[in-house]
Amino acid sequence: MTRTGLALSALLSLAATPAMAGEAACWFENGVVVVGAEVMGVPGDYILDTASPHTLLAESQAQAAGFADTALTGEVRLAGVAVEGRAIAVADLDMRTGALPTPIAGVIGADVLRAYVLDVSFAPCRVALRPAGQAPRFRTEATLPVTWVADRPVVTATASDGPHTLSGAFTPGTGADTAIRLSDGVASAPGAAKPKELYPYGVLRPRLRALSFAGGLSENLPAGLMKAEDPELAGQIGAPLLSRFRLRFDFPAGKLLLGAP
Incomplete structure:
Protein backbone atom coordinates (compact mmCIF):
# COMPACT_ATOMS: atom_id res chain seq x y z
CA MET A 1 0.00 0.00 0.00
CA THR A 2 1.31 3.44 -0.93
CA ARG A 3 1.17 6.04 1.81
CA THR A 4 -0.03 9.42 0.62
CA GLY A 5 1.50 12.45 2.29
CA LEU A 6 -0.22 15.80 2.71
CA ALA A 7 1.75 18.75 1.38
CA LEU A 8 1.27 22.48 1.64
CA SER A 9 1.14 23.86 -1.87
CA ALA A 10 3.92 26.07 -3.00
CA LEU A 11 4.65 27.30 0.41
CA LEU A 12 2.86 26.14 2.16
CA SER A 13 -19.81 5.26 25.32
CA LEU A 14 -22.56 5.28 24.42
CA ALA A 15 -23.06 5.12 28.18
CA ALA A 16 -23.43 8.74 29.23
CA THR A 17 -23.05 10.09 32.73
CA PRO A 18 -26.00 11.94 34.29
CA ALA A 19 -26.09 15.62 33.38
CA MET A 20 -26.23 18.39 35.94
CA ALA A 21 -28.51 21.39 35.59
CA GLY A 22 -27.29 23.48 32.66
CA ALA A 132 -22.02 35.01 29.46
CA GLY A 133 -21.22 35.66 33.10
CA GLN A 134 -22.96 32.51 34.38
CA ALA A 135 -20.27 29.92 33.69
CA PRO A 136 -18.34 28.51 36.68
CA ARG A 137 -14.59 28.85 37.03
CA PHE A 138 -12.51 26.93 34.52
CA ARG A 139 -8.99 25.72 35.23
CA THR A 140 -7.06 26.85 32.18
CA GLU A 141 -3.79 25.58 30.71
CA ALA A 142 -3.91 27.72 27.56
CA THR A 143 -6.08 30.53 26.21
CA LEU A 144 -6.40 31.32 22.51
CA PRO A 145 -8.05 34.38 20.96
CA VAL A 146 -11.09 33.53 18.84
CA THR A 147 -12.16 35.54 15.81
CA TRP A 148 -14.63 34.66 13.04
CA VAL A 149 -14.08 33.73 9.39
CA ALA A 150 -16.88 32.55 7.09
CA ASP A 151 -19.27 32.41 10.09
CA ARG A 152 -16.92 30.00 11.89
CA PRO A 153 -14.83 30.59 15.02
CA VAL A 154 -11.11 30.47 14.25
CA VAL A 155 -7.86 30.31 16.18
CA THR A 156 -4.28 30.58 14.96
CA ALA A 157 -2.23 27.43 14.34
CA THR A 158 0.78 26.48 12.23
CA ALA A 159 0.92 23.47 9.90
CA SER A 160 4.04 22.01 8.32
CA ASP A 161 4.78 19.29 5.78
CA GLY A 162 8.51 19.53 6.54
CA PRO A 163 9.80 21.81 3.75
CA HIS A 164 6.88 24.25 4.02
CA THR A 165 5.13 25.96 6.90
CA LEU A 166 1.82 27.81 7.02
CA SER A 167 0.39 29.85 9.89
CA GLY A 168 -3.22 30.86 9.62
CA ALA A 169 -6.80 30.74 10.84
CA PHE A 170 -8.10 27.25 11.68
CA THR A 171 -11.63 26.53 12.85
CA PRO A 172 -11.83 24.14 15.83
CA GLY A 173 -14.61 21.63 15.25
CA THR A 174 -16.16 19.41 17.91
CA GLY A 175 -17.99 17.59 15.13
CA ALA A 176 -15.04 17.32 12.73
CA ASP A 177 -13.83 13.72 12.60
CA THR A 178 -10.25 14.21 11.40
CA ALA A 179 -7.41 15.68 13.47
CA ILE A 180 -6.56 18.31 10.87
CA ARG A 181 -7.88 19.37 7.48
CA LEU A 182 -6.26 21.96 5.25
CA SER A 183 -8.02 24.16 2.75
CA ASP A 184 -7.41 22.96 -0.79
CA GLY A 185 -6.54 26.56 -1.58
CA VAL A 186 -3.26 26.09 0.30
CA ALA A 187 -2.66 22.34 0.26
CA SER A 188 -2.76 19.22 -1.87
CA ALA A 189 -2.05 15.51 -1.47
CA PRO A 190 0.37 14.47 -4.22
CA GLY A 191 -0.12 10.92 -5.39
CA ALA A 192 -3.63 10.40 -4.01
CA ALA A 193 -5.34 7.79 -6.17
CA LYS A 194 -8.86 8.97 -5.25
CA PRO A 195 -8.68 12.72 -4.51
CA LYS A 196 -12.38 12.94 -3.56
CA GLU A 197 -11.72 10.62 -0.62
CA LEU A 198 -9.45 13.26 0.94
CA TYR A 199 -12.43 15.48 1.70
CA PRO A 200 -14.90 15.29 4.61
CA TYR A 201 -16.64 11.91 4.85
CA GLY A 202 -13.99 10.34 2.60
CA VAL A 203 -11.87 7.40 3.74
CA LEU A 204 -8.36 8.63 2.95
CA ARG A 205 -6.30 9.95 5.89
CA PRO A 206 -2.90 11.13 4.64
CA ARG A 207 -0.42 12.27 7.28
CA LEU A 208 0.60 15.84 8.04
CA ARG A 209 4.14 16.20 9.32
CA ALA A 210 3.34 18.58 12.19
CA LEU A 211 0.85 21.01 13.69
CA SER A 212 1.67 23.64 16.28
CA PHE A 213 -1.43 24.46 18.31
CA ALA A 214 -1.95 25.98 21.76
CA GLY A 215 1.75 25.88 22.55
CA GLY A 216 2.10 22.18 21.72
CA LEU A 217 3.48 20.30 18.73
CA SER A 218 1.62 17.29 17.27
CA GLU A 219 3.34 15.16 14.64
CA ASN A 220 2.32 12.69 11.95
CA LEU A 221 -1.36 13.57 12.26
CA PRO A 222 -4.19 11.94 10.27
CA ALA A 223 -5.27 14.68 7.91
CA GLY A 224 -7.36 15.61 4.90
CA LEU A 225 -8.57 18.46 2.75
CA MET A 226 -11.58 20.77 2.82
CA LYS A 227 -12.96 23.05 0.15
CA ALA A 228 -11.51 26.55 0.07
CA GLU A 229 -14.65 28.40 1.19
CA ASP A 230 -12.83 31.58 2.23
CA PRO A 231 -9.25 32.65 1.42
CA GLU A 232 -8.69 33.55 5.09
CA LEU A 233 -9.62 30.06 6.32
CA ALA A 234 -6.52 27.84 6.36
CA GLY A 235 -8.23 24.72 7.65
CA GLN A 236 -9.96 22.88 10.45
CA ILE A 237 -8.80 21.29 13.71
CA GLY A 238 -10.99 18.31 14.51
CA ALA A 239 -12.28 16.62 17.65
CA PRO A 240 -9.67 13.80 17.59
CA LEU A 241 -7.07 16.47 18.43
CA LEU A 242 -9.30 18.71 20.55
CA SER A 243 -10.26 15.72 22.72
CA ARG A 244 -6.85 15.94 24.38
CA PHE A 245 -8.29 18.86 26.35
CA ARG A 246 -11.36 20.07 28.16
CA LEU A 247 -12.70 22.96 26.13
CA ARG A 248 -14.39 26.22 26.93
CA PHE A 249 -15.55 28.25 23.95
CA ASP A 250 -16.21 31.62 25.54
CA PHE A 251 -17.73 33.09 22.41
CA PRO A 252 -18.90 36.41 23.94
CA ALA A 253 -15.37 37.07 25.27
CA GLY A 254 -13.68 35.85 22.07
CA LYS A 255 -11.62 33.11 23.75
CA LEU A 256 -11.00 29.37 23.54
CA LEU A 257 -9.82 28.02 26.90
CA LEU A 258 -8.08 24.67 27.05
CA GLY A 259 -7.87 22.65 30.26
CA ALA A 260 -6.48 19.29 31.33
CA PRO A 261 -8.78 16.38 30.38
Missing part, protein backbone atom coordinates in the same frame (compact mmCIF):
# COMPACT_ATOMS: atom_id res chain seq x y z
CA GLU A 23 -25.44 20.49 31.21
CA ALA A 24 -26.20 17.64 28.84
CA ALA A 25 -24.67 14.19 28.66
CA CYS A 26 -23.14 13.39 25.28
CA TRP A 27 -21.10 10.71 23.58
CA PHE A 28 -17.89 10.87 21.60
CA GLU A 29 -17.45 8.30 18.87
CA ASN A 30 -15.82 8.14 15.43
CA GLY A 31 -14.29 11.53 16.16
CA VAL A 32 -17.46 13.57 16.74
CA VAL A 33 -19.46 14.81 19.72
CA VAL A 34 -23.14 13.83 19.69
CA VAL A 35 -25.67 15.23 22.14
CA GLY A 36 -29.38 14.95 22.74
CA ALA A 37 -31.19 18.11 21.64
CA GLU A 38 -34.33 19.35 19.95
CA VAL A 39 -34.53 21.36 16.71
CA MET A 40 -37.85 22.58 15.30
CA GLY A 41 -39.57 20.38 17.87
CA VAL A 42 -37.71 17.29 16.60
CA PRO A 43 -35.88 15.53 19.46
CA GLY A 44 -32.95 13.27 18.76
CA ASP A 45 -29.19 12.84 18.67
CA TYR A 46 -27.43 15.81 17.08
CA ILE A 47 -23.80 16.32 16.11
CA LEU A 48 -22.46 19.30 18.05
CA ASP A 49 -20.07 21.04 15.67
CA THR A 50 -18.45 24.38 16.45
CA ALA A 51 -16.93 24.38 12.94
CA SER A 52 -20.29 24.17 11.15
CA PRO A 53 -21.56 27.67 10.45
CA HIS A 54 -25.24 26.69 10.25
CA THR A 55 -27.60 24.43 12.18
CA LEU A 56 -29.08 21.60 10.11
CA LEU A 57 -32.03 19.26 10.41
CA ALA A 58 -31.66 15.93 8.64
CA GLU A 59 -33.91 15.57 5.61
CA SER A 60 -35.36 12.27 6.82
CA GLN A 61 -36.19 13.75 10.22
CA ALA A 62 -37.75 16.86 8.69
CA GLN A 63 -39.95 14.81 6.37
CA ALA A 64 -41.06 12.55 9.21
CA ALA A 65 -42.03 15.66 11.20
CA GLY A 66 -44.08 17.00 8.28
CA PHE A 67 -41.78 19.80 7.10
CA ALA A 68 -41.88 20.30 3.33
CA ASP A 69 -39.61 23.35 3.12
CA THR A 70 -35.81 23.20 3.17
CA ALA A 71 -35.39 26.59 4.89
CA LEU A 72 -37.05 26.73 8.30
CA THR A 73 -37.13 29.11 11.24
CA GLY A 74 -37.71 27.93 14.77
CA GLU A 75 -36.38 26.91 18.16
CA VAL A 76 -33.30 24.95 19.19
CA ARG A 77 -33.10 23.37 22.66
CA LEU A 78 -29.78 22.18 24.07
CA ALA A 79 -28.54 21.65 27.63
CA GLY A 80 -31.52 23.43 29.13
CA VAL A 81 -31.18 26.47 26.85
CA ALA A 82 -33.87 27.43 24.33
CA VAL A 83 -32.73 29.56 21.38
CA GLU A 84 -35.64 30.94 19.39
CA GLY A 85 -35.97 32.29 15.88
CA ARG A 86 -33.03 30.38 14.41
CA ALA A 87 -32.66 29.73 10.70
CA ILE A 88 -32.57 25.96 10.19
CA ALA A 89 -31.58 24.35 6.89
CA VAL A 90 -32.88 20.91 5.92
CA ALA A 91 -30.12 18.78 4.41
CA ASP A 92 -29.24 15.23 3.44
CA LEU A 93 -26.76 14.14 6.12
CA ASP A 94 -26.37 10.50 5.10
CA MET A 95 -22.72 10.84 4.02
CA ARG A 96 -21.79 12.66 7.20
CA THR A 97 -23.55 10.32 9.60
CA GLY A 98 -23.10 6.94 7.92
CA ALA A 99 -20.22 5.90 10.18
CA LEU A 100 -22.16 6.60 13.38
CA PRO A 101 -24.00 3.75 15.13
CA THR A 102 -27.26 5.63 15.75
CA PRO A 103 -29.53 7.77 13.54
CA ILE A 104 -28.52 11.44 13.63
CA ALA A 105 -31.26 14.06 13.61
CA GLY A 106 -29.07 16.98 12.54
CA VAL A 107 -26.15 19.26 13.34
CA ILE A 108 -26.07 22.07 15.89
CA GLY A 109 -23.72 24.70 14.54
CA ALA A 110 -21.92 27.85 15.54
CA ASP A 111 -24.88 30.08 14.68
CA VAL A 112 -26.74 28.75 17.74
CA LEU A 113 -23.69 28.55 20.00
CA ARG A 114 -21.96 31.88 19.45
CA ALA A 115 -23.99 33.91 21.95
CA TYR A 116 -23.06 31.53 24.80
CA VAL A 117 -20.23 29.96 26.75
CA LEU A 118 -19.89 26.34 25.61
CA ASP A 119 -18.01 23.79 27.73
CA VAL A 120 -17.08 20.40 26.24
CA SER A 121 -15.52 17.48 28.11
CA PHE A 122 -14.75 14.25 26.30
CA ALA A 123 -14.25 11.65 29.06
CA PRO A 124 -16.84 11.44 30.41
CA CYS A 125 -18.57 13.24 27.59
CA ARG A 126 -20.72 16.20 28.61
CA VAL A 127 -21.51 19.67 27.34
CA ALA A 128 -22.79 22.81 29.00
CA LEU A 129 -24.23 25.93 27.41
CA ARG A 130 -24.56 29.05 29.54
CA PRO A 131 -25.07 32.79 29.07
Whole structure:
Protein backbone atom coordinates (compact mmCIF):
# COMPACT_ATOMS: atom_id res chain seq x y z
CA MET A 1 0.00 0.00 0.00
CA THR A 2 1.31 3.44 -0.93
CA ARG A 3 1.17 6.04 1.81
CA THR A 4 -0.03 9.42 0.62
CA GLY A 5 1.50 12.45 2.29
CA LEU A 6 -0.22 15.80 2.71
CA ALA A 7 1.75 18.75 1.38
CA LEU A 8 1.27 22.48 1.64
CA SER A 9 1.14 23.86 -1.87
CA ALA A 10 3.92 26.07 -3.00
CA LEU A 11 4.65 27.30 0.41
CA LEU A 12 2.86 26.14 2.16
CA SER A 13 -19.81 5.26 25.32
CA LEU A 14 -22.56 5.28 24.42
CA ALA A 15 -23.06 5.12 28.18
CA ALA A 16 -23.43 8.74 29.23
CA THR A 17 -23.05 10.09 32.73
CA PRO A 18 -26.00 11.94 34.29
CA ALA A 19 -26.09 15.62 33.38
CA MET A 20 -26.23 18.39 35.94
CA ALA A 21 -28.51 21.39 35.59
CA GLY A 22 -27.29 23.48 32.66
CA GLU A 23 -25.44 20.49 31.21
CA ALA A 24 -26.20 17.64 28.84
CA ALA A 25 -24.67 14.19 28.66
CA CYS A 26 -23.14 13.39 25.28
CA TRP A 27 -21.10 10.71 23.58
CA PHE A 28 -17.89 10.87 21.60
CA GLU A 29 -17.45 8.30 18.87
CA ASN A 30 -15.82 8.14 15.43
CA GLY A 31 -14.29 11.53 16.16
CA VAL A 32 -17.46 13.57 16.74
CA VAL A 33 -19.46 14.81 19.72
CA VAL A 34 -23.14 13.83 19.69
CA VAL A 35 -25.67 15.23 22.14
CA GLY A 36 -29.38 14.95 22.74
CA ALA A 37 -31.19 18.11 21.64
CA GLU A 38 -34.33 19.35 19.95
CA VAL A 39 -34.53 21.36 16.71
CA MET A 40 -37.85 22.58 15.30
CA GLY A 41 -39.57 20.38 17.87
CA VAL A 42 -37.71 17.29 16.60
CA PRO A 43 -35.88 15.53 19.46
CA GLY A 44 -32.95 13.27 18.76
CA ASP A 45 -29.19 12.84 18.67
CA TYR A 46 -27.43 15.81 17.08
CA ILE A 47 -23.80 16.32 16.11
CA LEU A 48 -22.46 19.30 18.05
CA ASP A 49 -20.07 21.04 15.67
CA THR A 50 -18.45 24.38 16.45
CA ALA A 51 -16.93 24.38 12.94
CA SER A 52 -20.29 24.17 11.15
CA PRO A 53 -21.56 27.67 10.45
CA HIS A 54 -25.24 26.69 10.25
CA THR A 55 -27.60 24.43 12.18
CA LEU A 56 -29.08 21.60 10.11
CA LEU A 57 -32.03 19.26 10.41
CA ALA A 58 -31.66 15.93 8.64
CA GLU A 59 -33.91 15.57 5.61
CA SER A 60 -35.36 12.27 6.82
CA GLN A 61 -36.19 13.75 10.22
CA ALA A 62 -37.75 16.86 8.69
CA GLN A 63 -39.95 14.81 6.37
CA ALA A 64 -41.06 12.55 9.21
CA ALA A 65 -42.03 15.66 11.20
CA GLY A 66 -44.08 17.00 8.28
CA PHE A 67 -41.78 19.80 7.10
CA ALA A 68 -41.88 20.30 3.33
CA ASP A 69 -39.61 23.35 3.12
CA THR A 70 -35.81 23.20 3.17
CA ALA A 71 -35.39 26.59 4.89
CA LEU A 72 -37.05 26.73 8.30
CA THR A 73 -37.13 29.11 11.24
CA GLY A 74 -37.71 27.93 14.77
CA GLU A 75 -36.38 26.91 18.16
CA VAL A 76 -33.30 24.95 19.19
CA ARG A 77 -33.10 23.37 22.66
CA LEU A 78 -29.78 22.18 24.07
CA ALA A 79 -28.54 21.65 27.63
CA GLY A 80 -31.52 23.43 29.13
CA VAL A 81 -31.18 26.47 26.85
CA ALA A 82 -33.87 27.43 24.33
CA VAL A 83 -32.73 29.56 21.38
CA GLU A 84 -35.64 30.94 19.39
CA GLY A 85 -35.97 32.29 15.88
CA ARG A 86 -33.03 30.38 14.41
CA ALA A 87 -32.66 29.73 10.70
CA ILE A 88 -32.57 25.96 10.19
CA ALA A 89 -31.58 24.35 6.89
CA VAL A 90 -32.88 20.91 5.92
CA ALA A 91 -30.12 18.78 4.41
CA ASP A 92 -29.24 15.23 3.44
CA LEU A 93 -26.76 14.14 6.12
CA ASP A 94 -26.37 10.50 5.10
CA MET A 95 -22.72 10.84 4.02
CA ARG A 96 -21.79 12.66 7.20
CA THR A 97 -23.55 10.32 9.60
CA GLY A 98 -23.10 6.94 7.92
CA ALA A 99 -20.22 5.90 10.18
CA LEU A 100 -22.16 6.60 13.38
CA PRO A 101 -24.00 3.75 15.13
CA THR A 102 -27.26 5.63 15.75
CA PRO A 103 -29.53 7.77 13.54
CA ILE A 104 -28.52 11.44 13.63
CA ALA A 105 -31.26 14.06 13.61
CA GLY A 106 -29.07 16.98 12.54
CA VAL A 107 -26.15 19.26 13.34
CA ILE A 108 -26.07 22.07 15.89
CA GLY A 109 -23.72 24.70 14.54
CA ALA A 110 -21.92 27.85 15.54
CA ASP A 111 -24.88 30.08 14.68
CA VAL A 112 -26.74 28.75 17.74
CA LEU A 113 -23.69 28.55 20.00
CA ARG A 114 -21.96 31.88 19.45
CA ALA A 115 -23.99 33.91 21.95
CA TYR A 116 -23.06 31.53 24.80
CA VAL A 117 -20.23 29.96 26.75
CA LEU A 118 -19.89 26.34 25.61
CA ASP A 119 -18.01 23.79 27.73
CA VAL A 120 -17.08 20.40 26.24
CA SER A 121 -15.52 17.48 28.11
CA PHE A 122 -14.75 14.25 26.30
CA ALA A 123 -14.25 11.65 29.06
CA PRO A 124 -16.84 11.44 30.41
CA CYS A 125 -18.57 13.24 27.59
CA ARG A 126 -20.72 16.20 28.61
CA VAL A 127 -21.51 19.67 27.34
CA ALA A 128 -22.79 22.81 29.00
CA LEU A 129 -24.23 25.93 27.41
CA ARG A 130 -24.56 29.05 29.54
CA PRO A 131 -25.07 32.79 29.07
CA ALA A 132 -22.02 35.01 29.46
CA GLY A 133 -21.22 35.66 33.10
CA GLN A 134 -22.96 32.51 34.38
CA ALA A 135 -20.27 29.92 33.69
CA PRO A 136 -18.34 28.51 36.68
CA ARG A 137 -14.59 28.85 37.03
CA PHE A 138 -12.51 26.93 34.52
CA ARG A 139 -8.99 25.72 35.23
CA THR A 140 -7.06 26.85 32.18
CA GLU A 141 -3.79 25.58 30.71
CA ALA A 142 -3.91 27.72 27.56
CA THR A 143 -6.08 30.53 26.21
CA LEU A 144 -6.40 31.32 22.51
CA PRO A 145 -8.05 34.38 20.96
CA VAL A 146 -11.09 33.53 18.84
CA THR A 147 -12.16 35.54 15.81
CA TRP A 148 -14.63 34.66 13.04
CA VAL A 149 -14.08 33.73 9.39
CA ALA A 150 -16.88 32.55 7.09
CA ASP A 151 -19.27 32.41 10.09
CA ARG A 152 -16.92 30.00 11.89
CA PRO A 153 -14.83 30.59 15.02
CA VAL A 154 -11.11 30.47 14.25
CA VAL A 155 -7.86 30.31 16.18
CA THR A 156 -4.28 30.58 14.96
CA ALA A 157 -2.23 27.43 14.34
CA THR A 158 0.78 26.48 12.23
CA ALA A 159 0.92 23.47 9.90
CA SER A 160 4.04 22.01 8.32
CA ASP A 161 4.78 19.29 5.78
CA GLY A 162 8.51 19.53 6.54
CA PRO A 163 9.80 21.81 3.75
CA HIS A 164 6.88 24.25 4.02
CA THR A 165 5.13 25.96 6.90
CA LEU A 166 1.82 27.81 7.02
CA SER A 167 0.39 29.85 9.89
CA GLY A 168 -3.22 30.86 9.62
CA ALA A 169 -6.80 30.74 10.84
CA PHE A 170 -8.10 27.25 11.68
CA THR A 171 -11.63 26.53 12.85
CA PRO A 172 -11.83 24.14 15.83
CA GLY A 173 -14.61 21.63 15.25
CA THR A 174 -16.16 19.41 17.91
CA GLY A 175 -17.99 17.59 15.13
CA ALA A 176 -15.04 17.32 12.73
CA ASP A 177 -13.83 13.72 12.60
CA THR A 178 -10.25 14.21 11.40
CA ALA A 179 -7.41 15.68 13.47
CA ILE A 180 -6.56 18.31 10.87
CA ARG A 181 -7.88 19.37 7.48
CA LEU A 182 -6.26 21.96 5.25
CA SER A 183 -8.02 24.16 2.75
CA ASP A 184 -7.41 22.96 -0.79
CA GLY A 185 -6.54 26.56 -1.58
CA VAL A 186 -3.26 26.09 0.30
CA ALA A 187 -2.66 22.34 0.26
CA SER A 188 -2.76 19.22 -1.87
CA ALA A 189 -2.05 15.51 -1.47
CA PRO A 190 0.37 14.47 -4.22
CA GLY A 191 -0.12 10.92 -5.39
CA ALA A 192 -3.63 10.40 -4.01
CA ALA A 193 -5.34 7.79 -6.17
CA LYS A 194 -8.86 8.97 -5.25
CA PRO A 195 -8.68 12.72 -4.51
CA LYS A 196 -12.38 12.94 -3.56
CA GLU A 197 -11.72 10.62 -0.62
CA LEU A 198 -9.45 13.26 0.94
CA TYR A 199 -12.43 15.48 1.70
CA PRO A 200 -14.90 15.29 4.61
CA TYR A 201 -16.64 11.91 4.85
CA GLY A 202 -13.99 10.34 2.60
CA VAL A 203 -11.87 7.40 3.74
CA LEU A 204 -8.36 8.63 2.95
CA ARG A 205 -6.30 9.95 5.89
CA PRO A 206 -2.90 11.13 4.64
CA ARG A 207 -0.42 12.27 7.28
CA LEU A 208 0.60 15.84 8.04
CA ARG A 209 4.14 16.20 9.32
CA ALA A 210 3.34 18.58 12.19
CA LEU A 211 0.85 21.01 13.69
CA SER A 212 1.67 23.64 16.28
CA PHE A 213 -1.43 24.46 18.31
CA ALA A 214 -1.95 25.98 21.76
CA GLY A 215 1.75 25.88 22.55
CA GLY A 216 2.10 22.18 21.72
CA LEU A 217 3.48 20.30 18.73
CA SER A 218 1.62 17.29 17.27
CA GLU A 219 3.34 15.16 14.64
CA ASN A 220 2.32 12.69 11.95
CA LEU A 221 -1.36 13.57 12.26
CA PRO A 222 -4.19 11.94 10.27
CA ALA A 223 -5.27 14.68 7.91
CA GLY A 224 -7.36 15.61 4.90
CA LEU A 225 -8.57 18.46 2.75
CA MET A 226 -11.58 20.77 2.82
CA LYS A 227 -12.96 23.05 0.15
CA ALA A 228 -11.51 26.55 0.07
CA GLU A 229 -14.65 28.40 1.19
CA ASP A 230 -12.83 31.58 2.23
CA PRO A 231 -9.25 32.65 1.42
CA GLU A 232 -8.69 33.55 5.09
CA LEU A 233 -9.62 30.06 6.32
CA ALA A 234 -6.52 27.84 6.36
CA GLY A 235 -8.23 24.72 7.65
CA GLN A 236 -9.96 22.88 10.45
CA ILE A 237 -8.80 21.29 13.71
CA GLY A 238 -10.99 18.31 14.51
CA ALA A 239 -12.28 16.62 17.65
CA PRO A 240 -9.67 13.80 17.59
CA LEU A 241 -7.07 16.47 18.43
CA LEU A 242 -9.30 18.71 20.55
CA SER A 243 -10.26 15.72 22.72
CA ARG A 244 -6.85 15.94 24.38
CA PHE A 245 -8.29 18.86 26.35
CA ARG A 246 -11.36 20.07 28.16
CA LEU A 247 -12.70 22.96 26.13
CA ARG A 248 -14.39 26.22 26.93
CA PHE A 249 -15.55 28.25 23.95
CA ASP A 250 -16.21 31.62 25.54
CA PHE A 251 -17.73 33.09 22.41
CA PRO A 252 -18.90 36.41 23.94
CA ALA A 253 -15.37 37.07 25.27
CA GLY A 254 -13.68 35.85 22.07
CA LYS A 255 -11.62 33.11 23.75
CA LEU A 256 -11.00 29.37 23.54
CA LEU A 257 -9.82 28.02 26.90
CA LEU A 258 -8.08 24.67 27.05
CA GLY A 259 -7.87 22.65 30.26
CA ALA A 260 -6.48 19.29 31.33
CA PRO A 261 -8.78 16.38 30.38
